[in-house]
Amino acid sequence: xxNYFLTALIHAIVAFLAKHTDFFDGNVxxxxxxxxxxxxxxxxxxxxxxxxMEDFMSDLSLTLSYIKSSKTAEIEANAFFKAVLEFFTxxxxxxxxxxxxxxxxxxxxxxxxxxxxLIKGESHLAESLRLLLMNYTYQDLSAELIxxxxxxxxxxxxxxxxxxxxxxxxxxxxxxxxLKEQPLAFPVFQINKKLIGGLRIFKNGQVHDHSxxxxxxxxxxxxxx
Amino acid sequence: MDQLxxxxxxxxxVFFYLVxxxxxxxxxxxxxxxxxxxxxxxxxxxxxxxxxxxxxxxLEFEKTLQQAKEDRDASEERLRAELAGLKKFTEEExxxxxxxxxxxxxxxxxxxxxEINQKKKDLLKDAEKEVMSLxxxxxxxxxxxxxxxxxxxxxxxxxxxxxxx
Numbered sequence: 001x002x003n004y005f006l007t008a009l010i011h012a013i014v015a016f017l018a019k020h021t022d023f024f025d026g027n028v029x030x031x032x033x034x035x036x037x038x039x040x041x042x043x044x045x046x047x048x049x050x051x052x053m054e055d056f057m058s059d060l061s062l063t064l065s066y067i068k069s070s071k072t073a074e075i076e077a078n079a080f081f082k083a084v085l086e087f088f089t090x091x092x093x094x095x096x097x098x099x100x101x102x103x104x105x106x107x108x109x110x111x112x113x114x115x116x117x118l119i120k121g122e123s124h125l126a127e128s129l130r131l132l133l134m135n136y137t138y139q140d141l142s143a144e145l146i147x148x149x150x151x152x153x154x155x156x157x158x159x160x161x162x163x164x165x166x167x168x169x170x171x172x173x174x175x176x177x178x179l180k181e182q183p184l185a186f187p188v189f190q191i192n193k194k195l196i197g198g199l200r201i202f203k204n205g206q207v208h209d210h211s212x213x214x215x216x217x218x219x220x221x222x223x224x225x
Numbered sequence: 226m227d228q229l230x231x232x233x234x235x236x237x238x239v240f241f242y243l244v245x246x247x248x249x250x251x252x253x254x255x256x257x258x259x260x261x262x263x264x265x266x267x268x269x270x271x272x273x274x275x276x277x278x279x280x281x282x283x284l285e286f287e288k289t290l291q292q293a294k295e296d297r298d299a300s301e302e303r304l305r306a307e308l309a310g311l312k313k314f315t316e317e318e319x320x321x322x323x324x325x326x327x328x329x330x331x332x333x334x335x336x337x338x339x340e341i342n343q344k345k346k347d348l349l350k351d352a353e354k355e356v357m358s359l360x361x362x363x364x365x366x367x368x369x370x371x372x373x374x375x376x377x378x379x380x381x382x383x384x385x386x387x388x389x390x
Contacts, residue, residue, distance in 0.1 A: 162381050164374070174385060196368045197380035201388060210384035212368055220361050 001136060001144045003067045006084070008124035010063060012040055013048065024053035039123060041091055047083035055079065081152045085184045088145050092129065093186065095119060096141065097171040101191070104137060145186040158187040159202040163195040163211070178203075 016038045017023055023034060031049040038045060051059070059080035066073035066081075075081045095118045103114060115133045119126050132141065149155030158178055160166075166174070171189060178187045182203065192200070197212035229236070 164377055164381065166381060167378075170382065170385065177389060196365070197372070197377045198384035199381055199388065208388055210387050212380060213365070216361065216364050216368065220357050220364075 001140070002084070002088075002132070002148075003070070004131060005125070005128040006063055006067055008128040009040060009044065010060065012038065012123065012125055013044070014060075023048075024056070039121070040125065041087045043083045043086040043090065047079060051079060075152055078152065081148070082184065085145075085149055085152055085155070089149070089179060089184055089186050093145075093175055094172055095129075096133070096138065097175065097189070098168045099133070099138070100168075101165055108134075142186060142188045146188070149184055149186055153184050155185040156182040156204040157202070158182055158185050158204075159190055160187055161190045161192040161195060161200040161202075161211075163191070163193050163197055165191060 020034055023031060026034065028049050032045070035045040035049060038048075048056070059078060062073060062075065062078060063080060066075060098118060099114065103111060106114070111134060112130075115130045118133070119129045136144075146155070146157060150157070160174055160178075166189060174189075175187055178201075179185065195211035195213050196216075198210045198214075200211045200214070201208040
């Protein structure tokens, strides 16, 4: 699913490194300065500024293996894929949260309009991200990112259920807060009308139930004692 | 002697008569009287023997009868004792059986009472469950259909604040 994105990313990085052949000779500060001209997400800039050339080449080889056959590539604890996760669970997730449930019922041109407003830029990288939002549902993307997270860092499985659609601002707040508790996890937002009100959060098998239906059940069970 | 002749008694005839009578007596005695006496003696002996035998048998019989009587008395006594023992045993068993039946009856009564109590409890519990279920339905109906959307949205925010704390 993210192969086109990875391909575009590697293309951008390799093109950059071709122009800056002595990139890896500099220290972190020098590299960060040089990276200002590279139009990639911050997570990848941070990765490049701290990685040695040999490790980068190894990561590059692994990424190409992943693109070729994602199931067999051994990406556990790999720094490059951690950066990929950091991007998708951070910046990309924020963009995804801004799409409401109605988005997927829009006509194609309307969806393009929304996506183009969310992700600006003419690069292949931007295009790949727009295509991800256009061609895959929220559930598809969530499943892919959760799977990636579990493979790379054994990230926690987090689900946030609410009786109604949560506002993008609150989604962002919830996501950032949960990311502090569970780094590189991709919390999934679900609508469950049976909750009636409040929230229910599942975190790696533990339930934090602040829903109204739980309170009603609790009230009834107290009265039955 | 003439007188005897006038009477017709002749001495020679008398003598002849006496001799012939004697001979007859001898012949009779030898051939008849002696065997007869022998037979009679034998018979007498036999009869005496039989009488003695019968006396002996009678004595023996009396002895046997006495023994049998004694045995019978002893058996009777023994049977009486056994009967008394059997009666006693029967009485004891009867008393034991009655006690066991009483115990079983009491136990059955208690079990039945416990079952009744349990059934009562279960019925009460079921009735309580039904009431709770009804309460739940009513409350859910109210909160699902009668609560404004703004309140629900606010509840999401409040729940998040509660979680964050």
